[in-house]
Amino acid sequence: MLSADEAADLIEAIATRQDRAAFSRLFQHFAPRVKAFIMRSGADPEAAQEVAQEALIMVWRKAASFDRTKASASTWLYTIARNKRIDHLRRNNRPAIDTDDWLTVFAPEDDDADKSVLAGQTYTRLKELLGGLSADQMLVIEKAFFEDKTHTAIAEELKLPLGTVKSRIRLALARLREALEKDES
Amino acid sequence: MSRHPAPDELLLDYAAGALPDGPALAVALHVALDPRSQRTVDRLNAVGGALIERVPVPDVCAIEDTVLERALARLDEVPVEPRPAAPGRRHQAFDWAPAPLVPHLRPGMDWRRVMGKFDEIRLDLPGDFHRVSLLRLESGRGLPEHKHAGYEYTVVLQGGYTDETGNYGVGDFAVGPGDHRHEPIADPGDPCIALIVVENPIVLTGPWGRWLNPLVSRGLI
Numbered sequence: 001m002l003s004a005d006e007a008a009d010l011i012e013a014i015a016t017r018q019d020r021a022a023f024s025r026l027f028q029h030f031a032p033r034v035k036a037f038i039m040r041s042g043a044d045p046e047a048a049q050e051v052a053q054e055a056l057i058m059v060w061r062k063a064a065s066f067d068r069t070k071a072s073a074s075t076w077l078y079t080i081a082r083n084k085r086i087d088h089l090r091r092n093n094r095p096a097i098d099t100d101d102w103l104t105v106f107a108p109e110d111d112d113a114d115k116s117v118l119a120g121q122t123y124t125r126l127k128e129l130l131g132g133l134s135a136d137q138m139l140v141i142e143k144a145f146f147e148d149k150t151h152t153a154i155a156e157e158l159k160l161p162l163g164t165v166k167s168r169i170r171l172a173l174a175r176l177r178e179a180l181e182k183d184e185s
Numbered sequence: 186m187s188r189h190p191a192p193d194e195l196l197l198d199y200a201a202g203a204l205p206d207g208p209a210l211a212v213a214l215h216v217a218l219d220p221r222s223q224r225t226v227d228r229l230n231a232v233g234g235a236l237i238e239r240v241p242v243p244d245v246c247a248i249e250d251t252v253l254e255r256a257l258a259r260l261d262e263v264p265v266e267p268r269p270a271a272p273g274r275r276h277q278a279f280d281w282a283p284a285p286l287v288p289h290l291r292p293g294m295d296w297r298r299v300m301g302k303f304d305e306i307r308l309d310l311p312g313d314f315h316r317v318s319l320l321r322l323e324s325g326r327g328l329p330e331h332k333h334a335g336y337e338y339t340v341v342l343q344g345g346y347t348d349e350t351g352n353y354g355v356g357d358f359a360v361g362p363g364d365h366r367h368e369p370i371a372d373p374g375d376p377c378i379a380l381i382v383v384e385n386p387i388v389l390t391g392p393w394g395r396w397l398n399p400l401v402s403r404g405l406i
Contacts, residue, residue, distance in 0.1 A: 018265050020257060027253050033237050036246040045245055052248070053256055060260055064268040071227075075234030082202040082233065090312070126228075127235045144201040145236050151194040153203075169194045176228060 002029045004124065007073030014063035026073075027056050034081045040146035041085065051088050055081045085148065129179050137172040140165055189357040190222050191215050200229035207315030207382040210308075211338040211358070213285040214380055218340075218356030281343040281378055296321055303328060316383045322346065322371040329368070335384025337361035344377035346370060 002010075002025070010026050013019035031052045038048035058080050066076055133141070143154050155165040191199075191212055198204045199212040216222045276282045276290050289308050296304035304321040322328065324344070338360055345354040348369040353359060361367065371377035 014265060015268075018260075020260065023260065024253060024257065027256060028248075030237075031248045031252075032242045032246045033240055035248065036240045036242045037237050039246065040240070048246070049248065049252065053252065056256060057259060057263055061263055061266055063265055065266070072231065072234055074238050075231045078233035078237050079230050081237065086202050126231050127239065130232065130235055141197070141232065142236065144197050144203060145233050146240075148201055148203040150198045150203045166192070166194045169197050170192075173193045173197070173225065173228075176232070177225075180228065 002026075004072045004074065008066075008068040011059065011063050011066045011073055011076075012068070014060055015066065023056075023060055026059060030059075030077055031056050034077070037081060037146065038085055038088075041148050043085075043088070047088065051081070051084050054087075055084045058084065082148075125180070125183060126176070129176055132179075133172050133175065137168050137175075140168045141172055144169075189351065189353055189359060190219055191358040192360065193225065195360065196222060196225050197229055200226050200233065205315060206310040206313040207317040208336075208338050210285065210289070210310070210317065211340050211380055211382045214283050214342065215340045215356060215358040217283040217285055218342075219358075222358075283342065286342075286380070300329065302326060314384075318381050318383075320379055320381055322369075322377045322379075324371050324373050324376060327368055327370040337384070338382040340380050342378045342380060344375040345372040346377045346379070347372060 007026065007029070010019075010022040013022035014026075031049075034052035034055050035045070035048045038051045039045065043051065055077065059077065062080070066073070071079075130138070130141075139158075140151070140154055143149050143157075144151070149157065151165050151169060152162065154160075155162045158165070195204075195208075195212060196216075199209060199216070204212065216226050276287050279286075279290055282290060289310075294306055296306055299305050303323075303326065306319040308317040308319065310317050319342075320328070322344075339353070339358070341353050341355050341357045343355060345352060345357075346369040347353070348367045350359070350367070352372070353369075354372075
């Protein structure tokens with residue numbers, strides 16, 4: 001296992017001294033997870049492995065733009081893996097555009113946005129909070145992230161009224177917001 | 186902070202990477218202009234990070250050492266890029282454009298007058314079935330009354346407008362359900378500029394609608 005701090009140290013080691021051993025450790029920790037994550041959206045093992053590898057190479061390339069005060073390593077990796085998944089789907093279906101152009105990894109214009117939101121401590125807390133969501137709420141959240149389905153597609157799949165899915169999402173987010181804001185104040 | 190943020194479920198769709206390019210661009214522009222929505226998206230990204238950490242990793246997802254070796258071998262050709270300069274670049278000719286819009290603005294792009302009423306720049310998002318446009322409306326002018334067969338997403342980038350659902354300023358986001366008619370009027374001051382993403386062809390409901398709709402549906406106006 002790799003703690004949030006250790007993972008952040010490894011990314012910084014790549015940024016400051018192109019540390020290949022640090023890359024190997026990040027790869028061993030994250031590549032199988034990214035592969036598992038991508039496979040949940042229906043990709044075959046080879047394609048998922050390809051996406052995982054591309055995501056980790058991107059970690060190497062962009063290591064200097066990682067900011068541990070803004071995001072945990074896992075959060076940063078999630079955004080990279082998500083963009084790589086979009087690129088992958090796009091290559092299959094449509095002409096390529098580099099998603100990094102506009103699916104921003106970090107806040108593009110507003111540097112004053114709360115910096116602690118994503119940093120290690122909040123992130124650990126978030127993991128606990130996810131455990132506190134109802135099974136119904138968690139199902140919708142997981143389907144969105146793992147299967148990259150819109151809330152409309154989720155409602156269709158679960159044969160639920162759109163309003164029910166929306167309110168589950170809003171309740172889940174309200175809960176996370178409330179708990180995190182209480183922590184911060 | 187905008188008074189009309191994008192709804193949570195749309196921010197979730199966006200953070201999960203599930204939106205088609207057109208709606209994703211609309212949400213990206215809103216998020217760039219609205220710190221509270223930015224914060225929600227940051228949190229949702231952190232949820233994504235937490236899910237990646239706790240996803241069960243079945244045996245089929247184990248990665249062989251040879252794959253790591255191949256990745257390591259590639260690193261010689263992949264430089265670690267220097268930390269990017271402070272973001273927030275603004276486009277010269279379109280200084281109201283938030284950063285996520287800039288890659289879509291091409292040299293020589295210019296406003297095109299439509300029906301003598303408003304100006305439009307059509308954005309080309311290859312492969313997306315949405316009609317994605319920037320619209321510019323002089324103060325006091327209105328868009329023709331219309332309705333939509335599908336969803337319509339609007340994000341205000343300059344000025345503001347008012348319709349029967351309220352007043353919308355810079356950063357505000359509106360989701361129009363298909364069956365409702367509306368007739369937005371630009372507020373006093375700078376011309377109102379907004380990105381509009383429409384799922385299906387617009388249907389004009391005013392007196393000239395039945396003559397103009399065939400042109401709209403063919404993408405001529």
